[in-house]
Amino acid sequence: MFSQQLINAVSLGSVYALFALGFTLIFGVLGVINLAHGAVFMLGSYIALLLVEQFSLPILPALLLAMVVSGLFAVLIDLLVLRPLRARNAPHLAPMIATIGVAILVTNIMQGLLGAEVKRFPVGTLPDESLGFGDLHITALQIGIVVISLLLMAGLWVMMKRTQLGRSLRAIAESPKAAALLGIPVESLFYFTSFLAGALGGAAGVLVGLSFNAISPFMGQPMLHKGIAVIILGGMGDIRGALIGGIFLGFAEVFSVAYISSDFRDAVAFGFLFLILLIKPSGLFGKILERKA
Amino acid sequence: MKTTIKYLVAAVATLSLNAYAADIKIGVAEALTGPAAKYGVSIKNGFTLASEEINAKGGVNGNKISLVIEDEQGKKEEAINVFKKLIFQDKVLMVFGPTLSNSAFAADPIAVAAKTVVFGTSNTASGLTDIGPYVFRNSVMEADVLPVVVKRAISEYKLKKVAVIYGNDDAFTKSGYDEFKKALEANKMPVTTTVTYAKGDVDFKAQLTKIKETNPDAIICSCLAEEAANIILQTRTLGMSQPFVGGNGFNSPKLFEISKHAADGTLMGSPWSAENATPANKAFIAAYKAKFNADPDQFAAQAYDAMNIVATALKKVTLGASLEADRQALFQALPKVQHAGATGKFTFVKAAGKDGKEAGYDAKQDAIVNIARNGKFVLLK
Numbered sequence: 258m259f260s261q262q263l264i265n266a267v268s269l270g271s272v273y274a275l276f277a278l279g280f281t282l283i284f285g286v287l288g289v290i291n292l293a294h295g296a297v298f299m300l301g302s303y304i305a306l307l308l309v310e311q312f313s314l315p316i317l318p319a320l321l322l323a324m325v326v327s328g329l330f331a332v333l334i335d336l337l338v339l340r341p342l343r344a345r346n347a348p349h350l351a352p353m354i355a356t357i358g359v360a361i362l363v364t365n366i367m368q369g370l371l372g373a374e375v376k377r378f379p380v381g382t383l384p385d386e387s388l389g390f391g392d393l394h395i396t397a398l399q400i401g402i403v404v405i406s407l408l409l410m411a412g413l414w415v416m417m418k419r420t421q422l423g424r425s426l427r428a429i430a431e432s433p434k435a436a437a438l439l440g441i442p443v444e445s446l447f448y449f450t451s452f453l454a455g456a457l458g459g460a461a462g463v464l465v466g467l468s469f470n471a472i473s474p475f476m477g478q479p480m481l482h483k484g485i486a487v488i489i490l491g492g493m494g495d496i497r498g499a500l501i502g503g504i505f506l507g508f509a510e511v512f513s514v515a516y517i518s519s520d521f522r523d524a525v526a527f528g529f530l531f532l533i534l535l536i537k538p539s540g541l542f543g544k545i546l547e548r549k550a
Numbered sequence: 551m552k553t554t555i556k557y558l559v560a561a562v563a564t565l566s567l568n569a570y571a572a573d574i575k576i577g578v579a580e581a582l583t584g585p586a587a588k589y590g591v592s593i594k595n596g597f598t599l600a601s602e603e604i605n606a607k608g609g610v611n612g613n614k615i616s617l618v619i620e621d622e623q624g625k626k627e628e629a630i631n632v633f634k635k636l637i638f639q640d641k642v643l644m645v646f647g648p649t650l651s652n653s654a655f656a657a658d659p660i661a662v663a664a665k666t667v668v669f670g671t672s673n674t675a676s677g678l679t680d681i682g683p684y685v686f687r688n689s690v691m692e693a694d695v696l697p698v699v700v701k702r703a704i705s706e707y708k709l710k711k712v713a714v715i716y717g718n719d720d721a722f723t724k725s726g727y728d729e730f731k732k733a734l735e736a737n738k739m740p741v742t743t744t745v746t747y748a749k750g751d752v753d754f755k756a757q758l759t760k761i762k763e764t765n766p767d768a769i770i771c772s773c774l775a776e777e778a779a780n781i782i783l784q785t786r787t788l789g790m791s792q793p794f795v796g797g798n799g800f801n802s803p804k805l806f807e808i809s810k811h812a813a814d815g816t817l818m819g820s821p822w823s824a825e826n827a828t829p830a831n832k833a834f835i836a837a838y839k840a841k842f843n844a845d846p847d848q849f850a851a852q853a854y855d856a857m858n859i860v861a862t863a864l865k866k867v868t869l870g871a872s873l874e875a876d877r878q879a880l881f882q883a884l885p886k887v888q889h890a891g892a893t894g895k896f897t898f899v900k901a902a903g904k905d906g907k908e909a910g911y912d913a914k915q916d917a918i919v920n921i922a923r924n925g926k927f928v929l930l931k
Contacts, residue, residue: 258763261788265755272753373587375776377808387787394789469752470780470808475585479750514756519745520718 261393262515268399270507271406272465276480277487277499278409279331279457285494286430286450289352293334293359294458294484295477301327301459302466302476303367309382316382320463324456331455332448334359339451340444360477367474377470398468405464409457410500417496426450430494490530492540501541506530573616574609574864576601577636579629579647579657586624588775588804589672589849590649594619595842596671596853597646603837604857610864615857622648622657629653633660633668641873644669644880646856651675652721658685666877667884669860671852674798675725678910679901685910686884688856688896690821692729692797695917699819700733700770702919702930703795706817709768711740712795713761715754715781716772718746726772726797734770742766747777754781758788768792774799779808786812793817801848806925816922817930822848822893823918825929834892848893855891862887885911 276298283291305323308314314322338355387394417423428436429443437443465480466472487506491498506526513525534540578597581590601615609615618640622629629648636642637660644667648654654673661668662682670678670687674695679685703709714730717723734741742764745757758781761769769785769792771778778800785792793815794800800818824835824845834854838846846854863883869876889896896915903909920927 258759261759261762262756265753265759269753269755368583373584375804375808380810387789389789392789394787396787465752470783471752471776473585473776475750476752479752511756514745515760519747519757519760523748 258392258515262511264393264395264399266508266511267403267504268395268507269511270504271403272461272468272503273480273483273487273506274500274503275402275406275409275461275464276458276484277491277503278406278413278496279454279461280484281488281491281494281496281499282413282450282457283454284488285496286426287335287339287447288349288430288433289339289356290485291334291339291356291454292353292481293356293363294454295481296360296363297327297331297334297455297458297477298462298465298480299367299472299474299477300330300363301462302472303371303462304459305463306376306378306466306472309378316378316467320460323463324459327459327462328452328456331451331458334455335448335451340447343447360481364474364477371474373474375471375473377472378467383467396468398464402464402468405460406500406503409460410496413453413496422446422449486527486530488540490533490540492542495540495542498540498542572613572870574613574869575616575618575640575642576860577633577640577642577645577647578617578619579622579632579636579645580619581624581649581653582619582621584624586649588802590621590624592847592849593647593649593671593853595838596846596850596855597857599834599838599841599850600854600857600861602841604861610861613864613869615861618642622653624648624650624653626653626656629657630660633657637661637664637666642666643869643873643876644860646671646853648673650722651678651725654678655681655721658682661685665874665881667881669856669884671856672849675721676729677725677904679912680904680907680909683908683910684881686898687911688859688893688898688913688915689852690913690915690917692726693732694915695819695821696726696729696797697733697736698917699795699797699817699919700730700737700739702819703768703793703817704737704739706921706930707768707793709739711742711764711766712768712770713742713764713766714744714770714772715757715761716744716746717749717774717777719748720774723772723774723797723799726799730770730772730797751777752780754784755788758785758790761785762788762790766792768795770795772797772799775802775804776808779805779813782809782813782816798848801920801927803845803847806922811925813922814924818920818922818927819917820848820920820927821913821915821917822851823920823927823929826894826918828890828894830890831892831894851892855889855893855896858891859887859889859896860884862889 280294301323304326305319308319342352387396425441433443487502491502509526509529513522580593605614620632622632636645646669651673658668658681662684667684674689674692676693716727771794796818801820867879867883885898898911899914901909901912919930921930
């Protein structure tokens, strides 16, 4: 069963990584811990559900549309909440607290509109059957999530390191003021980053909704907690860190269940996390944080 | 002059008559929003239906029942706030609720301290009525239902060994697990492994893989409906075909909405079944469908019965002295009620209590064992 647990760990880890990707991107560029990311994630899931259920759209276009809407929603958060705070030079914690408010608001609105019930995508949206290799079982979706997480991460990584856009974003991460002086359109790149992060969050929501059949207004909250742990572990704002941190948390959880005890799962997983942070306080790839400090 | 006085007397008499044919204010504190809302809304519907039926027949001794409904959101803190509001501010005669056992442990002491009857229709955790004499419930305890289910499961599936999964951070699923454990021990049933999960978990594959390794004949699951549905689906994804045995949490249409036919073969014990064809149950189901255009569930049935139980007690009571006296009178009358409603024959039984403290009243009622076939629960014959 070791190999089955290995598969379980990689697929769970990829889910965490996927969620953490957008989360860490916003922190890296905007310097904001966006606690509304869980709400964006939840919204993405609901939008895809709506498109599949009400408009009978196939899942792929529904996923893409949900990403666009989630992205636009994240831009809206930036426009209405984060930008006014930036303009007033609000202290570091203010945007974080403000995004908690956004998260609560959105969660309650969704709950009021659609109820607190857990919903699932209609049966047959994706093939349910798992592929069996002897005693090993894996669903097409699990493979899909792993591949999509890797692709998105690689894409983001290349964009950040190899393109002019990425150079501009990294310059902003270094210092928004200096970047603005160099003629980089800081505000519009903030919107762009928000859009990208929102779209990634929405995609994560759709994939999690698909694989666990648990779409609810509250689905963002537990994911947010894990997401924070993942990006702290990976190094705040680092894209590789989100992936490695996510996979690490997946492994820590699955293997503490498998070989220690499910009662101590979170204690073991977060204990490990703490140990790593003791050795490397800025996280596995935490350079940006050091530079920022 | 005399006629004027006569008129005045007559007028005062009518006034006071009106005042005496007053509403009987009954508080309802249920989770109408939040994750427990699926139970709370059903419960509210049950109360509404029963009280409207009672009022349509002229009320209780001429007094109409008026519900004061509050949302306790399935949260402890909110349940405490709502209980305080209902008891001290709205001055209700008694309180129904709250939805979850978790909240009941927090809020019921307030009612006990105020010497006000608190009547749970969905609280199945053991030890709840130990809080004090004013705590009543018509929800059958898991302690009474689960041994019946376990015994039936062993004979039905000829079980030799089982695995157990439960949520260890929730009063309801944890207490269900304790009862399952006792029932399994009583039947000397070997447990291959026991695994747990936490609230909010959606991926159970690590735990289920561990269960798979030990190859049990069945999986015992003390879980809420949505978690259970997801657990069943993921079990099948891992290539396991064992039947599930569940507690009260399984008793929700949600289980099949999410898991579809994957849950077939699941055994579950419940105090109520839509297939129970007694006249009282048939009448309840028809009335519920007519009013809400939806199928009732166990929680609606229990709430419906609870309201009728209270109405039966109130018939024997003369109200109107003072709030304290009225509350006391209801408290004295309630334990004597015998009722045959949608959930079948029902009486209260005084709880044993702990450490010599006076306890409240539990439900005495027979459990029904159901099996899932083609995406719904039917009576296991």
